Amino acid sequence: MGQNLLSVNGLKTQFPTLLGVVRAVDGIELDVEVGETVGLVGESGSGKTVTALSIMKLVPPPGRIVEGRILFNGANILELNEAEMRRVRGEKIAMCFQDPMTYLNPVMRVGEQIAENITLHEKLERQQALGKAIEMMDLVGIPHASERCQDYPHQLSGGMRQRILLAMAISCRPKLLIADEPTTSVDVIIQAQILKMLMELKRKLDTSVLLITHNLGIVAQLCDKIAVMYAGNIVEYAGTAALFDAPKHPYTETLLGSIPRLDLDTKSLKIMRGSVPDLINPPSGCTFHPRCPYAKETCSKQTPGLEAIEKGRLVKCLLYN
Amino acid sequence: MNVRTYIAKRMLQIFPVLFGVVVINFVIIHIAPGNPAVIMAGGEAPPEYIRMLEEEWGLNKPLHEQFVTYLTNLLRGNLGYSYKYRAPVLDVILERLPATLLLTGTAFLMAVLAGVVLGVSSSRKPFSFEDNMIMLGSLVFYSMPNFWTGLMAIIIFSLRLGLFPVQGIQFFRVDLNSTLDLIWHLILPATTLGLVQLALYARLTRSSMLEELRKDYIATARSKGLDDRSILYRHALKNALIPTITIIGIRLSFMFTGAVVTETIFAWPGIGRLMYDSIYTRDYPLLMGIFIISSAVTVLANFLADIAYCVVDPRIRYE
Amino acid sequence: MSSKAKTNLEESDTKWLDRSIALYLSRIRDFWGRYRRNKAAVFGLFIIFFFFMMAILSPYVVPYDPFKMYLSDAKNVLLEPSWEHIMGTDQLARDMLSRVIWGTRISLFVGFISAGISACIGIAAGAIAGYYGGRVDDLLMRFVDMFMVIPTFFLVLVVVAIFGSDIWNIMVVIGLTSWPSTARLMRGEFLALKGTLFVEAERALGANDRRIILHCILPNGLYPVVVNMSLQVAGAILTEASLSFLGLGDPTQISWGLMLYHAQRFLRDAWWMTFFPGLAISVTILGFNLIGDGLNDALNPRLRIR
Numbered sequence: 011m012g013q014n015l016l017s018v019n020g021l022k023t024q025f026p027t028l029l030g031v032v033r034a035v036d037g038i039e040l041d042v043e044v045g046e047t048v049g050l051v052g053e054s055g056s057g058k059t060v061t062a063l064s065i066m067k068l069v070p071p072p073g074r075i076v077e078g079r080i081l082f083n084g085a086n087i088l089e090l091n092e093a094e095m096r097r098v099r100g101e102k103i104a105m106c107f108q109d110p111m112t113y114l115n116p117v118m119r120v121g122e123q124i125a126e127n128i129t130l131h132e133k134l135e136r137q138q139a140l141g142k143a144i145e146m147m148d149l150v151g152i153p154h155a156s157e158r159c160q161d162y163p164h165q166l167s168g169g170m171r172q173r174i175l176l177a178m179a180i181s182c183r184p185k186l187l188i189a190d191e192p193t194t195s196v197d198v199i200i201q202a203q204i205l206k207m208l209m210e211l212k213r214k215l216d217t218s219v220l221l222i223t224h225n226l227g228i229v230a231q232l233c234d235k236i237a238v239m240y241a242g243n244i245v246e247y248a249g250t251a252a253l254f255d256a257p258k259h260p261y262t263e264t265l266l267g268s269i270p271r272l273d274l275d276t277k278s279l280k281i282m283r284g285s286v287p288d289l290i291n292p293p294s295g296c297t298f299h300p301r302c303p304y305a306k307e308t309c310s311k312q313t314p315g316l317e318a319i320e321k322g323r324l325v326k327c328l329l330y331n
Numbered sequence: 332m333n334v335r336t337y338i339a340k341r342m343l344q345i346f347p348v349l350f351g352v353v354v355i356n357f358v359i360i361h362i363a364p365g366n367p368a369v370i371m372a373g374g375e376a377p378p379e380y381i382r383m384l385e386e387e388w389g390l391n392k393p394l395h396e397q398f399v400t401y402l403t404n405l406l407r408g409n410l411g412y413s414y415k416y417r418a419p420v421l422d423v424i425l426e427r428l429p430a431t432l433l434l435t436g437t438a439f440l441m442a443v444l445a446g447v448v449l450g451v452s453s454s455r456k457p458f459s460f461e462d463n464m465i466m467l468g469s470l471v472f473y474s475m476p477n478f479w480t481g482l483m484a485i486i487i488f489s490l491r492l493g494l495f496p497v498q499g500i501q502f503f504r505v506d507l508n509s510t511l512d513l514i515w516h517l518i519l520p521a522t523t524l525g526l527v528q529l530a531l532y533a534r535l536t537r538s539s540m541l542e543e544l545r546k547d548y549i550a551t552a553r554s555k556g557l558d559d560r561s562i563l564y565r566h567a568l569k570n571a572l573i574p575t576i577t578i579i580g581i582r583l584s585f586m587f588t589g590a591v592v593t594e595t596i597f598a599w600p601g602i603g604r605l606m607y608d609s610i611y612t613r614d615y616p617l618l619m620g621i622f623i624i625s626s627a628v629t630v631l632a633n634f635l636a637d638i639a640y641c642v643v644d645p646r647i648r649y650e
Numbered sequence: 651m652s653s654k655a656k657t658n659l660e661e662s663d664t665k666w667l668d669r670s671i672a673l674y675l676s677r678i679r680d681f682w683g684r685y686r687r688n689k690a691a692v693f694g695l696f697i698i699f700f701f702f703m704m705a706i707l708s709p710y711v712v713p714y715d716p717f718k719m720y721l722s723d724a725k726n727v728l729l730e731p732s733w734e735h736i737m738g739t740d741q742l743a744r745d746m747l748s749r750v751i752w753g754t755r756i757s758l759f760v761g762f763i764s765a766g767i768s769a770c771i772g773i774a775a776g777a778i779a780g781y782y783g784g785r786v787d788d789l790l791m792r793f794v795d796m797f798m799v800i801p802t803f804f805l806v807l808v809v810v811a812i813f814g815s816d817i818w819n820i821m822v823v824i825g826l827t828s829w830p831s832t833a834r835l836m837r838g839e840f841l842a843l844k845g846t847l848f849v850e851a852e853r854a855l856g857a858n859d860r861r862i863i864l865h866c867i868l869p870n871g872l873y874p875v876v877v878n879m880s881l882q883v884a885g886a887i888l889t890e891a892s893l894s895f896l897g898l899g900d901p902t903q904i905s906w907g908l909m910l911y912h913a914q915r916f917l918r919d920a921w922w923m924t925f926f927p928g929l930a931i932s933v934t935i936l937g938f939n940l941i942g943d944g945l946n947d948a949l950n951p952r953l954r955i956r
Contacts, residue, residue: 099553107550114548118566118569127555164645347796363812364812471936473939474884476892482917483925610807618808621804
């Protein structure tokens with residue numbers, strides 16, 4: 011049992027567009043305890059990345075955070091000014107992005123890119139910073155790190171580049187690491203390697219991790235708790251084992267049911283009918299109700315709250331409220 | 332090491348271009364109205380001289396033999412003889428070339444430095460007042476012919492305000508006084524020559540920077556907590572300069588051509604001025620010689636720009 | 651019976667023609683809508699249209715005869731701008747405003763004809779090189795490389811100095827030195843479009859090379875060339891002005907560059923002789939640059955996030 015390192019309350023992030031205001035994140039509650047790995051799962055467009063960017067206060071304009079509190083170590087970071095926030099980024103909260111080719115500077119050596127983070131936050135000499143960078147590269151499993159650090163991104167393979175991004179993120183031992191789809195743009199074999207590396211890191215470092223992905227397989231292996239996100243809302247939040255054993259929210263249930271499993275003798279996979287909702291004009295009441303197999307009259311009229319049905323288990327569904 | 336292949340390839344491309352220039356010159360000499368010998372002698376030469384030329388360049392022989400003679404002469408450094416200056420064309424040109432290089436070089440440096448700085452500062456807040464002003468100003472200055480800018484500059488800064496000299500540059504001594512005097516004389520013509528290029532580079536840099544700032548690695552830089560200035564200069568600019576260098580290479584020849592007019596207006600003793608004079612004295616060998624030499628210089632400069640490109644973009648170096 | 655069949659055919663022909671025209675018109679409307687959004691570009695168009703009108707209507711618009719020297723009274727020489735002579739007079743007592751207006755004729759004439767020559771040669775060369783590839787393409791690229799590197803203005807100078815300053819000479823030389831950049835663009839388009847499914851389909855339907863080049867690829871690939879045309883006209887006008895300024899222009903014409911050539915002697919005494927012709931050149935070039943920008947925006951739409 012630990013205290014909350016990160017506590018997101020009622021976060022709303024919106025993007026004004028020519029067609030209307032997109033409510034990318036529509037009031038979410040999220041907690042990450044010290045040393046914990048929390049998975050944030052959902053389909054594309056459910057608002058996962060925007061949540062991560064909001065926590066880093068890196069929402070690209072014209073988007074803005076319109077409401078909510080983000081407590082980090084007790085302080086509301088939404089109240090920090092830009093200069094203060096820059097000290098937090100890279101040092102206390104670090105983010106590791108999705109597609110390593112485009113997220114690395116093509117004309118800068120990879121060692122430099124990692125060292126840059128170190129020099130910025132830890133006032134070290136360039137040589138020392140480079141030395142630390144090489145240590146980090148070792149930590150994430152890059153062979154011949156001291157030679158590799160002189161390479162440019164295009165000389166490395168996809169898996170290596172992903173590790174570089176990771177090394178960059180953990181280089182200053184952040185308290186919170188946000189990993190946005192770290193396995194999505196690599197093939198299955200590399201995926202397994204990265205998974206293994208993440209598990210080792212979890213062991214070695216004391217970092218809390220917010221793992222964003224749509225791959226339920228890796229959250230099952232890595233995460234302590236899982237938050238399921240749909241159309242800008244968190245619809246279920248539970249411990250990993252509990253979630254997989256007995257999903258409560260209809261969305262989670264359908265999601266899990268749609269994964270083919272070798273160990274069960276399923277005749278057919280569950281399909282989710284309908285399509286992803288329009289975030290400019292979301293459905294009234296519960297946002298999931300048009301696609302919910304258990305939808306009732308009240309679901310279109312009343313919006314359920316994210317409430318606890320047992321200890322450490324929250325669900326946003328009228329079935330349980 | 333692919334750098335060597337790259338450089339070798341670029342070097343190989345130089346020769347066809349120079350060959351083409353020689354061919355063009357040869358063609359012009361022979362399809363021009365009148366006797367080719369007269370063309371090669373220039374307008375003021377006496378008949379005996381023309382006969383001498385016919386011997387030297389083999390103008391009585393069939394065309395292809397003439398071309399070989401022409402080419403060999405050229406390769407030996409014989410670009411012809413200027414009757415007016417009573418000296419070999421090559422010598423006359425080489426004497427004036429440094430002055431032009433000084434002028435063009437200064438203008439170029441100024442244009443690149445100022446242009447890039449303006450472009451970068453423009454890209455910080457796109458579509459802001461500052462940005463719009465810089466872009467509008469660039470467009471306006473880009474449209475002004477440099478001879479007009481030069482003349483207006485003389486009227487305003489030299490004649491009305493008396494700030495800068497109009498003409499009369501001397502190169503003889505190398506001491507502090509002379510150097511300062513040189514700089515004083517250099518300012519107005521170099522600015523005139525460089526203004527159009529400056530405008531172009533400002534616009535180019537700005538659009539290049541805006542492209543780069545949209546890219547993903549900028550997000551990574553931001554997530555590290557880097558401030559705007561570092562992101563702009565250390566990350567975006569390095570990438571943004573790469574396409575700009577290519578364009579700079581292409582525009583190098585325009586620097587030279589601008590020099591003709593600028594040197595004429597400011598009485599700068601370079602090859603641009605030489606070209607102007609030789610038009611009037613119908614000193615055709617000198618005219619064509621200048622064309623050949625300046626082509627060679629621009630080809631060389633282009634080659635250097637290509638090498639610079641190679642140095643700046645590591646993706647080419649380590650392919 | 652046959653006459654009825656014939657009329658049916660004619661009818662369907664005209665329907666197709668109507669539809670083609672309608673499609674064409676709607677494309678133009680679309681394009682104009684996009685072009686209009688760029689206010690500067692519309693301004694540029696207005697400038698050029700205005701100058702174009704001035705060129706055509708010169709004889710009716712000029713307040714004085716631009717060629718006549720009003721030397722009856724020697725005091726008319728080098729007059730400052732006033733209500734009678736809005737742009738002043740030159741050293742031969744000719745009204746500057748009239749001369750500037752008259753100057754639009756030669757500038758636009760040279761600009762369009764030179765660009766036209768460049769376009770004809772460039773499009774043809776680029777199309778053939780791009781479509782057939784191989785040795786022809788190599789040869790073209792050699793040419794293009796050469797012309798992009800060497801100082802072409804020097805070449806123009808040399809040619810005009812040797813061959814004479816006749817206006818047609820000038821236009822042909824400018825055209826002959828600027829076609830490579832057009833050709834390069836056209837070739838690029840042909841290379842890109844040559845491999846599209848659209849072209850493959852046409853080939854499968856039995857279209858021969860000529861038809862593919864002229865009807866399929868060319869109309870689609872022309873856009874960047876059209877944008878480039880605007881810049882070519884601007885460049886040609888600048889080159890002609892530069893030549894005239896150096897004294898190599900056609901002395902029988904009234905050219906802004908030539909006016910600047912004469913103005914050099916009077917820098918101290920008559921600034922208006924320098925200012926107005928140069929301003930005219932600048933505004934014209936600005937107009938074409940704005941149009942070029944506008945065409946570029948309209949033909950290559952890109953999302954802008956404000």
